[in-house]
Structures are given as structure tokens and as C-alpha cells.
């Protein structure tokens with residue numbers, strides 16, 4: 001303790017914090033030996049390598065320079081500014097990032113952008129045509145099938161993927177097809193009703 005006449009040994013927290021950030025100064029403080037700053041090793045981090053990735057999204061072709069590790073989700077959101085596709089868990093558990101690849105739903109967070117080359121990608125932004133919402137979008141609005149809306153693009157894309165393959169799904173078919181999508185607000189009954197209604201409209205039974 002300062003002022004009690006005893007000599008302190010070691011390094012105080014205050015002294016350590018004063019020099020923190022310069023490794024030479026920390027080494028000098030802890031060892032008592034002078035370290036020449038020029039002797040510090042400069043670690044150079046190599047620049048990330050990028051590759052050219054060609055993506056076909058919502059009918060348009062884009063050429064992007066991306067690190068090979070970039071997911072399709074990050075390419076869509078961060079490089080194409082298509083932020084309708086949501087990033088929630090980023091590990092294949094919630095379905096918020098669902099897009100269509102060649103008409104089938106995929107988790108875009110679980111796919112590398114380079115692996116999406118040569119495929120047709122459709123995001124929520126690509127569903128409306130000539131200013132008219134897709135029937136699934138219309139049904140979600142009419143059935144009020146959302147609260148916060150964060151899961152909604154993923155549910156809609158998964159539902160469109162289902163209806164691309166099954167024009168007359170049963171309630172069980174819809175539940176099974178949407179089992180990979182999570183809604184924290186819990187509007188599942190309205191989502192189910194909206195998808196069944198959209199299927200009916202698309203068959204011309206509205």
C-alpha cells in the first residue's frame with residue numbers, strides 16, 4: 001500500500017495500462033530490460049484474395065469480386081444491397097435467409113456465393129411483377145400473417161418454393177414445408193391460413 005513505508009514489488013495495474021498497446025514497452029516494464037522498438041516484429045496480414053463470381057439474381061446478371069468464403073446471404077445483402085433477405089442465426093437454424101435457387105428454397109447463409117454460380121436465384125425483391133405482389137405476398141398481407149416481419153421474407157420464399165412444386169398442398173404439407181422457418185412472434189396459424197389461401201388463388205379458386 002502506498003504511504004505505509006513498504007516497498008511495492010511488481011507492476012501496478014495503472015503502470016500496465018499506461019504502456020498497454022506497445023509490446024516493447026510492456027516487455028521492458030515486465031522484464032526490466034531495454035527493448036529497442038526497431039526489434040519489434042512487424043506482422044503483415046496478407047490482403048484477402050478475391051475471385052470473380054457471376055450471380056444471376058432476380059433475372060439480372062451481376063459480376064462481383066468476392067472472397068471465396070463469402071456466403072450467398074452476405075453477397076446478396078452486402079454487395080447487391082438486397083436486404084430483404086434477412087440474416088438472423090447465420091447458421092441454418094431459422095430460415096430467415098431463405099431464397100429460391102432454381103425454384104427451390106435454400107438457406108442462403110449456408111451456401112457460398114461461388115457455389116450459386118450458374119443457378120437462378122430469386123429473392124423476396126424479385127417476387128412482385130409489374131408492381132403487383134405475388135399471390136403469396138398478397139395473402140400474407142390480407143391474413144395479417146406477420147408481427148415484427150423479420151421472419152416474413154423467409155416464410156414467403158419457402159411458401160413460394162412449396163407452391164412451385166405442389167399446387168394443392170394440404171395443411172400438413174404446408175407445415176412440413178415451413179418447418180425450417182421460425183417465427184418468434186408466433187403467427188404460425190395466420191401463416192398457414194395465408195399459404196393455403198394463396199394456393200387456392202393460384203389455382204384460380206379465389
Ligand code: FES
Nearest residue numbers: 090093094095109
Ligand atoms: S439466417 Fe440462415 S437459417 Fe437463419
Ligand code: FES
Nearest residue numbers: 147148183184185
Ligand atoms: S413476425 Fe416476428 S418473427 Fe415472425
